[in-house]
Amino acid sequence: MTMKDIPLAQTIKSAIDDALKERGEANVLVVGKTGVGKSTLVNTVFSGRMADTGQGRPVTQEMRKISKSGIPVSIYDTKGLEVKDYRPILEQTLRAVGEINAGADPNKHIHVAWLCIGEDSARVEEAEVELARALHERQIPVIVVITKAIADNGFKAVVEGFFPFARNVVRVNSEPKVLDGGLVIPVHGVENLVDVTMEVIPDGQKNAFAAAQRIKIQHKVDRSRAVVLAAAGSAATVGAVPIPFADAIGIIPVQIGMLASITAIFGLDVSTGFLTTLVGGTFTSISGTMGGRALVGGLLKLIPGAGSLIGGTISATVAGAITTAFGEAYIAVLKGLLSAHPDHAPSAVEISEAFKEKLKSVSPGKWIGRG
Ligand SMILES: Nc1nc2c(ncn2[C@@H]2O[C@H](COP(=O)(O)OP(=O)(O)OP(=O)(O)O)[C@@H](O)[C@H]2O)c(=O)[nH]1
Numbered sequence: 001m002t003m004k005d006i007p008l009a010q011t012i013k014s015a016i017d018d019a020l021k022e023r024g025e026a027n028v029l030v031v032g033k034t035g036v037g038k039s040t041l042v043n044t045v046f047s048g049r050m051a052d053t054g055q056g057r058p059v060t061q062e063m064r065k066i067s068k069s070g071i072p073v074s075i076y077d078t079k080g081l082e083v084k085d086y087r088p089i090l091e092q093t094l095r096a097v098g099e100i101n102a103g104a105d106p107n108k109h110i111h112v113a114w115l116c117i118g119e120d121s122a123r124v125e126e127a128e129v130e131l132a133r134a135l136h137e138r139q140i141p142v143i144v145v146i147t148k149a150i151a152d153n154g155f156k157a158v159v160e161g162f163f164p165f166a167r168n169v170v171r172v173n174s175e176p177k178v179l180d181g182g183l184v185i186p187v188h189g190v191e192n193l194v195d196v197t198m199e200v201i202p203d204g205q206k207n208a209f210a211a212a213q214r215i216k217i218q219h220k221v222d223r224s225r226a227v228v229l230a231a232a233g234s235a236a237t238v239g240a241v242p243i244p245f246a247d248a249i250g251i252i253p254v255q256i257g258m259l260a261s262i263t264a265i266f267g268l269d270v271s272t273g274f275l276t277t278l279v280g281g282t283f284t285s286i287s288g289t290m291g292g293r294a295l296v297g298g299l300l301k302l303i304p305g306a307g308s309l310i311g312g313t314i315s316a317t318v319a320g321a322i323t324t325a326f327g328e329a330y331i332a333v334l335k336g337l338l339s340a341h342p343d344h345a346p347s348a349v350e351i352s353e354a355f356k357e358k359l360k361s362v363s364p365g366k367w368i369g370r371g
């Protein structure tokens, strides 16, 4: 592995493929009477105002699938249960759900159902209870969402009585409501809904859901920390047999893979262009292939004090520690940019500038000299 060039384009491409595969997909069934606030809820919770995306793909007469490129959550938007003769629609809906979840690819399954009931109407329909119970029996976790939550008046307790099998009942207000007299009821409850959903969806879908939701950055941070931990482990195996640091080019694909995965979990564009710009802008200027030594040197020079390691020997501890420092700094940068501007996706150039700046403040004392 000494002195070889890293085929950077190929490393980046496989990092992206792996990151997207690991992130997976999640699918949320959103059911409720027309006008109850399904589209408003979806637009509030997920990036990209998904519910505005045209008509979606029809699945049944009353169900459509809404997807948006780059967003790893799809919505099955279903209505029609309010009609008096709801039975055919109920059966059609359940048949479609059954077929979807019989498929071989778990990423295509429906992973959770949000059953929306309006607090303003304060009515629970027989069809809603029947559908929710049937979904629960098919192992799909059901969360009952009380929408337009302005004044409870005991309704939540009533709903809990109707849906004892629901994983949770959550009151939400998805858009600010101005009451007579000017008092404003702000958006509330959506954070709770996101937390509860993160708990009940399968593990394989949590990164996708964390990526697509725009309500709670902390979920993206938490899921990314797990990626850093795994990458630090891989980097440690690179350093398991002491070799000159400059020859330890195996740690470079680990870093690039980690950046790609974290980018994906933050719900940002993980295209080749993005990652090439990020890696190029961060490590140094790059064209095509790059000398392994130059890349490793570039990486070490980013972290104050680490440059002195170039002439030394890598150890597992140091390889792991560098990776952790690098990953944590990247998470902090994305968290900072997203917190400052929740609905502005930062460009690769913005990110790499902020990343380089952040790395200057990484404390070398934390990890140098412990190898
Ligand atoms: N105050 C308040 N208004 C809401 C809320 N959710 C929806 N609305 C309003 O209710 C109306 C209907 O909302 P939609 O999100 O279009 O309802 P929907 O369930 O998607 O309706 P269909 O697509 O027809 O089935 C809109 O005028 C929204 O602005 C909410 O949580 N609070």
Ligand SMILES: [Mg+2]
Binding pocket: 038, 039, 040, 051
């Ligand atoms: Mg709608």
